[in-house]
Amino acid sequence: MNEERNVKIRVRNLSKVFGSQPKKALELRDQGLKRPEILDKTGQTLGLSNIDFDVHEGELLVIMGLSGSGKSTLIRCLNRLIEPTEGEIVIDGEDIPTLGEKALLECRRRHFSMVFQNFALFPHRTVQKNAEFGLEIRGIDPAERSEIARTALKQVGLDGWEDAYPSQLSGGMQQRVGLARALANDASVLLMDEAFSALDPLIRGDMQQELLQLQSRMQKTTVFITHDLDEALTIGDRIVLLKDGEIVQIGTPEEILTKPADDYVRRFIEGVDKARILTAESAMRRVRSTVRDSDGPRTALRKMREHGLDSIYIIDRDQQLIGLIEAEAASQALEQGKERVTDVMTQDFRRVTLEEPMHHLFAMFSEHSFPIAVVDDQQRLLGVVVKGAVLDQLAQAAEPTQIAEPSTTTTAGDA
Amino acid sequence: MAIEIPRIPLGGWIEGALTWLTSEYSMVTRAISRATQTGINGLNDALMWLPPWALLLIIVAICWKVANARLAIGGAAGLALIWNLGLWNPMIETLTLVVIATLVAVVIAIPVGITAALSERLYRTIMPVLDFMQTMPAFVYLIPAIPFFGIGSVSAIFATVIFSMPPAIRFTTLGIRQVPKELIEAADAYGATRGQKLVKVQLPLSLPTVMAGINQTIMLALSMVVIAAMIGADGLGSEVWRAIQRLRPGDGFEAGIAVVILAMLLDRLTQALSKERKS
Numbered sequence: 001m002n003e004e005r006n007v008k009i010r011v012r013n014l015s016k017v018f019g020s021q022p023k024k025a026l027e028l029r030d031q032g033l034k035r036p037e038i039l040d041k042t043g044q045t046l047g048l049s050n051i052d053f054d055v056h057e058g059e060l061l062v063i064m065g066l067s068g069s070g071k072s073t074l075i076r077c078l079n080r081l082i083e084p085t086e087g088e089i090v091i092d093g094e095d096i097p098t099l100g101e102k103a104l105l106e107c108r109r110r111h112f113s114m115v116f117q118n119f120a121l122f123p124h125r126t127v128q129k130n131a132e133f134g135l136e137i138r139g140i141d142p143a144e145r146s147e148i149a150r151t152a153l154k155q156v157g158l159d160g161w162e163d164a165y166p167s168q169l170s171g172g173m174q175q176r177v178g179l180a181r182a183l184a185n186d187a188s189v190l191l192m193d194e195a196f197s198a199l200d201p202l203i204r205g206d207m208q209q210e211l212l213q214l215q216s217r218m219q220k221t222t223v224f225i226t227h228d229l230d231e232a233l234t235i236g237d238r239i240v241l242l243k244d245g246e247i248v249q250i251g252t253p254e255e256i257l258t259k260p261a262d263d264y265v266r267r268f269i270e271g272v273d274k275a276r277i278l279t280a281e282s283a284m285r286r287v288r289s290t291v292r293d294s295d296g297p298r299t300a301l302r303k304m305r306e307h308g309l310d311s312i313y314i315i316d317r318d319q320q321l322i323g324l325i326e327a328e329a330a331s332q333a334l335e336q337g338k339e340r341v342t343d344v345m346t347q348d349f350r351r352v353t354l355e356e357p358m359h360h361l362f363a364m365f366s367e368h369s370f371p372i373a374v375v376d377d378q379q380r381l382l383g384v385v386v387k388g389a390v391l392d393q394l395a396q397a398a399e400p401t402q403i404a405e406p407s408t409t410t411t412a413g414d415a
Numbered sequence: 416m417a418i419e420i421p422r423i424p425l426g427g428w429i430e431g432a433l434t435w436l437t438s439e440y441s442m443v444t445r446a447i448s449r450a451t452q453t454g455i456n457g458l459n460d461a462l463m464w465l466p467p468w469a470l471l472l473i474i475v476a477i478c479w480k481v482a483n484a485r486l487a488i489g490g491a492a493g494l495a496l497i498w499n500l501g502l503w504n505p506m507i508e509t510l511t512l513v514v515i516a517t518l519v520a521v522v523i524a525i526p527v528g529i530t531a532a533l534s535e536r537l538y539r540t541i542m543p544v545l546d547f548m549q550t551m552p553a554f555v556y557l558i559p560a561i562p563f564f565g566i567g568s569v570s571a572i573f574a575t576v577i578f579s580m581p582p583a584i585r586f587t588t589l590g591i592r593q594v595p596k597e598l599i600e601a602a603d604a605y606g607a608t609r610g611q612k613l614v615k616v617q618l619p620l621s622l623p624t625v626m627a628g629i630n631q632t633i634m635l636a637l638s639m640v641v642i643a644a645m646i647g648a649d650g651l652g653s654e655v656w657r658a659i660q661r662l663r664p665g666d667g668f669e670a671g672i673a674v675v676i677l678a679m680l681l682d683r684l685t686q687a688l689s690k691e692r693k694s
Contacts, residue, residue, distance in 0.1 A: 080599055109606035120601035123617045134605040136615070185605065 006057040007222045008189065009078065014051040014087030015071055016245075018171030019044035024087045033245050037186055047073045048245045051087070051254060055189070056238075057217040060211075062234040066080040071225045072280050074242065077191050079221065080104060091189070098102065109138050113182035117194035119174045121166040125151065127177050128162035132183030145184075152184035153177075155214065172203035183214075190222040193407040197226065208235050233257075233391050253391060254362040283393045284374045284383035293342050297333040299324050300341050311370055313381055314345050320372055321381040324349050351375050354382065361390050423550065437562045444563045451515070451569045459511045467503050474680070482687035486680075487656035502651065504671045509650030509677065512568060512640040516575035517633050521558065523623065524580045524632070528587025528614070545581040553578050553639055557646045571643030579635035586628020590621025626689030633681050641674055651677070 017025040025044035028037070035046045045395045048070045055061050061063040065071045076082040080088060080096060089096040089223060091111055099107055119337050120238040128146065129136075132152050135145035147271055153159055166174055175195060182190055196204045210234055215222065226232055232239050233253045241248045242255065249261035262267040288307045291300045295315045304327050323345030350364045351373040371384035392393050437444065462470060471494045479487040497506050531538045556577050560570035596615050602612045644652030651670045660666030 079604060081603055105606045105608060108604065112606075114604040114605065115599070116597060118597055120595075120597040121449075121617060122598060122601075122620075133615075136605045137602075137605050137611055191604075222454060344610075 004047075004102045007054045008057045008091065009055040009223075010088070011051055012055050012090075013079060014074075014089065015049050015085050016046050016047040016070070016077060016082065016087045018047050020382065028282075041306050042127040046245055048077065048084075051245075051247055051248055053222055053240050053247065055221060057221055057286045057390045059237040060222045060224060060235055061238050062226060062232040062236030063224050063240045063242060064229065064236075066227055068244070069227075069242040070245040071227070071242050072193060075191055075223060075225050077116065078189075078191060079108050100327070109134070109185075109187070110225055110370055112191055113185040113187040113189070113190050114193065115175070115178045115195040116192040117197055118197070119166070119171075119178045119182075121174055121177055122168055127158060127164050127169070127180075130177050131167065134187070138185075147179065147182070147185045148186075149201050152180040155183060156180045156210070170203075171199050174205065175199060175207065179211075188221060192224040193224060194225050194227070196231065199229065204231070205219075211235060235344075240269070240321040251300070254366065258362055268271065279354060279358060280352050280361060280372070280374050280385055281354040283326055283358065283361070283389040284354070285384045285386065285389060286383055288314065288383060290381065291325070291341055292316070293340070295341050296339050297330040297341055297344065299325065303333065304330070313373060313384070314341055318378075319380040321375050321379055323347060323349065324370060324373075325333065329384040349373060351379075352385075358390060360392060361385060365390070416592060419449065421594060430443065433559050433562060435526045443559060448564045448569045451564075451572055452554050452567075453615065454515055455511055455568050459508060462507045462511060462654040463504065467498050470507075471498070478680075478684060482683060486683050486687065490680050491618070493680060497673045497676060500669050500673065501621065502654065502670060505651045505670070506673055506677060509637070509640055509652065509674070512571055512643070512650060513633060513636045513677075513681070516572050516579060517629070519572065520576045520580040521583055521629055521634050523576070524628075525587050526585030526633040527627075527630075528584040529591060529618075531584065532591035532617075533609075533613075541584070545584060548577060549581045549594065553642055554645070557643060560648055567576045568648050569639055570646050571648030574643055574646075575636050575639040579632045579641045582631035583625075583634065587621065587625050589631065590624030590628070591617045593624065594620045607631070623689050630685040630689065635683065635687055637678050651689065 015026060015029070019025065019042070021042060021044055024076065025038050025046055028041060029046060029049055033041070035049075038046050040042060049075060053061075063071045063074055073082055077084040078096070082101075084097050087097065091107070094103075094107060096104070096107060111384050113244065122133065125133070126150035128149055129186050132145045132366070135148060141260060150159070150182070153162060156179050158173065158176050158180060163172070167176060169177065175198075178195070181190075196207050199207060208231060214220075215235075224235060233256075236253055238250065238252055239256050241261075243264055249256060249265050251259070256265065257269055260269060288309065289303045290313050293314055295314075299312075300312055302312070309327075312326055313321060314323045314325060316322050324344065324347075325341050326343045329344040329346070330341070338344060349368055349370040349372070352364075352375070353363070357373075361372060362407060365387045369387075371386045373384055374382045376382055461590055465473075471491065474494060475491045477489045478490045527541065531541050546557060553574070556574035557570065560573045564570040596618055598620070599612065602616045607615065641652035641655065644656040646649065647653075651674050654670035655667050655674075658659060658670065660665070680682060
């Protein structure tokens, strides 16, 4: 996760003022005034101020903030649905704010697909025609675009619904159409503006999982806007935290949770901080399968395949954990004719007890990708903790902080 | 000490302007006049050429197709009554005027309406003009029509177009402005040009509203071509006009009822059409 990736979009010094005298507002900003004072003095709203961040090739970057934080403005500045007041937005060497009208259209077609909070499907077009929209705009010929759109609809699980109209679909299905429209377009960046916020929680969870699956398959550069910490933690490779039009912190979910940049972030993740009283036990899952020390690599491979695992823990007769074998090592062992899994097992994984505090588990995941083994004091394997489960637990603990309260009290207190 | 405020010669100015227009542009008005008259005669002859029962059957078939059996039956009964009262030919003349006036009005109104929806400046210029056009008593349009196009059907068309055009413009503008902002944003996000946005998103979504405007225009056109009998337009209006002059209320009501039947038929038919488009 931490390896250097190519920068897809570079945003520097981006600001947006809503109002007729942006220059004046920016001058005051440079004198150190904040949004409320600038509004008082000039009647101009400082929507975004000095935003710097990069979007890496293939990552899912979440921009998160409460309402009024400027996140919707920010995502719209990227494709200039809102004109930025100043700053650079460079995508593949093109500085978007300087593009002429024609070049901008071309840039939108090539680089950006967008999914909207309220779906924004065309009610007069069928599901199929909605999915084709971006291609149609680009002038792709009908047979080809129909084929591409069909494939995209299949990807989001909507095959068979091609001829339905959006009004005949549920909210979740409508947003799948929105997603298919974006995927069919095959632009280099996917912009998702609170894409799942209008869906009910169960459907939202499903869509998040599906997005993650799509993401692991397609590695599409994605900028995802949300006000929901749970969502940000679940899907984000990195999170940009916005407050009052400024960036408070940029980091991986772990970094945000473990090293909050300031009090605001700390308060924001207060609920998540309950993680400190959560332990490995709450995130632990039953071990799906293990191998015995007497088993051969062939058995290990078969079990991994059966259960869809990349590695498997080895236990002895007394259920004691003695090692771990990876799929790769097992197949090598098989080729080399080694008979016992213990010949190629590794000790390079972490074992913890049930009482291990949850926030320690984060650090471990950044060192190892294997599931963490949970053992009792006799070193018997009780279960494993996988990364997703930790985040799930933390996100659930974070639920109360989704309410906007912490921030409103902050602003009231500041003012 | 009484100060005498001179009367502003507004009427004189307008007359001056009209005289100037008629003399300067007589070439143009005469050409328009000839073209319109040809159109009226052509359509009139075509509709008259068909025997009444044949036209009746065609209209009933259209009603059946776009609306329902009820409208078809009602339409058949109404048209049969008009035929029976001997008002078939005047009815055809009125229908011709309505059709042509509506066509001209719509051809002008839709592009104007679209432009007004997309340009705030034109919108602000055109709305007071539309208010003027709609609130000016309809009869007043008849007066300048005569010097321009002479007595008769062409003048009637001219006055009718002016009087009936505003709703088509207004509804077109309204329809396009009512297209949800998110959808415009979606079209923009995918890189649609203005033209693509208009053709693929704004026009299709405003169609039901535009159709409602056209329906209004037809209704206004019908009322105006009846009034236009005063400047020599043929049709049911001239039957009413004659009945007034000869003090024959019976004849007047017969022609009036024929107008009502025609109005209802046209109204239901266009409404059914716009509903069909919607679904």
